[in-house]
Amino acid sequence: MRLALREVTRCYPELTALDGVDLAVGDGESVALTGPSGSGKSTILHLAGGMDRPDRGGVEIDGEELTARRLDAHRRGTGFVFQRFHLLPALTALDNVLAPVLPRRVDFDRRERGMEMLAAVGLAERARALPSELSGGQRQRVAIARALVGRPRLLLADEPTGNLDSVTGRGIVDLLMNLREQFEMTMLLATHDAEVAASCDRIVRLQDGRIVADDVVAPAADALDRLGGYRP
C-alpha cells in the first residue's frame, strides 16, 4: 500500500500538532518517525490509519484521497500496535487476537487464522494463556498477532518497544520487520530509540509538527555482504 500525507495540518485549540506535513511512503516501505515527545508522531499514525482527520490537507491511499466513505474499509485494512499492548485482561491470548474480527463478516475460519497469527509470532503454545500469565515481550507479540489477524496492508506501530527492555525490544523489532516482509505490508513506526529507527528503510524526524529530516538508512554491512561483498 502506498500512503501519502499532503500538506497535512492538524490543529487543537491551543496548538498546532502538525503543520503542513508532506510525507510519501512507498509500497512495502518501512518508515521510522522520530522526534521529541509532542512533536506529532502519534498524530501522523492516527491520520494514516484513518482514526483521526486532518484540518487541512489530505491523506492518500494508493493515490486515492481517503474520503469519509473509505474510512471504514481503510481502518479494517490497517493494523495498529501500541506501546502499552492494550490487551483485554479477561481474554486468552487467542481471544485477544480474534477480538478485531469477531464483529466482522469474514471469509476465513477465525480460530484457524488466530492460531496461524499466534504461530507467526512464536506463541502458538500460549493460545490459552491470559495476559497476566505472559511476559511483556509475549504480550506485545500477542498484540502484534492481533494487529495482523485481518491481514492488513498497512502496519502502524506507536513506540512498540517503549515498555520493554532493550533485548526484548530488539526481538520485537526484528519480528515486526520479518512480518512486514512476509505479509508484504507498508509500515510506519514511531520510536524514541535510534537503534529501532535504524531498522527501518527511512527515518523521518519531526519537530513541533514539522518534518525536519528525512533520511534513507544505509544498508547494514551484512546486507551488503549478501549482495556479493561490494564495498563502496
Ligand SMILES: Nc1ncnc2c1ncn2[C@@H]1O[C@H](COP(=O)(O)OP(=O)(O)O)[C@@H](O)[C@H]1O
Ligand atoms: N486530543 C488532543 N487534544 C489536544 N492536544 C493534543 C491532542 N492529541 C495530541 N495533542 C497535542 O499534539 C501534539 C502532538 O502530539 P503527538 O502526536 O501525540 O506527539 P508525539 O507522539 O510525537 O509525542 C502534542 O503537543 C500533544 O499534546
Ligand SMILES: [Mg+2]
Ligand atoms: Mg506519541
